[in-house]
Amino acid sequence: MNISTKAIVSNSEMIKNYKACREKAEGLGKIFILKNNQPDAVLFSITEYKKLSVFIEYLKSxxxxxxxxxxxxxxxxxxxxxxxxxxxxxxxxx
Missing domain, CATH: 1.20.5 (Single alpha-helices involved in coiled-coils or other helix-helix interfaces)
Known part of the structure; x- marks a missing residue:
């Protein structure tokens, strides 16, 4: 998986600047949150989440x-x- 460095934020940045991180996720579709320099979580925009939800439901069928x-x-x-x-x-x- 190729992850743009623009789409990576630290856990502490997420805590301190949630609004900016949320806006970044909206613009990029998703951001990857690192804790201790390791992948910890992903924040999806609602648009990206809806796409994934539809695809997951399709796969279940x-x-x-x-x-x-x-x-x-x-x-x-x-x-x-x-x-x-x-x-x-x-x-x-x-």
């Missing part, structure tokens, strides 16, 4: 055959991280 088809497709391409939601859905519909 799939049967095992569809999931196996996705996994096989991703393994063949070698890099699942860079697939967009629309690419995954098009692979399922195949």
């Amino acid at each position: 799939l049967d095992e055959k569809d999931i196996a088809k996705i996994i096989e497709s991703l393994e063949n391409e070698g890099n699942s991280i860079n697939h967009s939601t629309l690419e995954l859905i098009s692979k399922i519909k195949g």
